């Protein structure tokens with residue numbers, strides 16, 4: 091058993107591992123398996139196999155940024171359903187512990203991305219300042235925005 095554990099931990103080096111999206115997929119697979127006990131359907135088995143294939147493919151994937159992006163999208167979607175419009179500010183995606191936030195397209199704390207109406211470039215603006223005049227760093231034009 092010890093040898094198996096060592097083998098497993100060596101196997102997982104450089105791999106993505108588990109995240110919230112995988113946990114959801116595993117729960118979904120378990121629910122489908124339970125449904126399949128009561129309502130045996132061939133397609134249920136197929137769906138379960140597909141879900142488990144996705145879970146394992148993601149777990150052993152070496153493309154970690156891509157998997158983090160998928161998980162981030164899932165968390166964003168989830169927070170839209172659970173937190174949603176009633177509590178703005180709660181919609182920030184949570185990172186699973188121990189995973190680094192991807193460097194690209196990072197929004198700083200307390201900032202939001204706005205799209206320049208003139209050149210459609212994106213810029214980060216601090217939120218909560220009220221109505222402010224923003225100068226676009228891309229095209230130099232100004233526009234007003236309530237932040």
Ligand SMILES: [Zn+2]
Nearest residue numbers: 206209226229
């Ligand atoms: Zn612009």
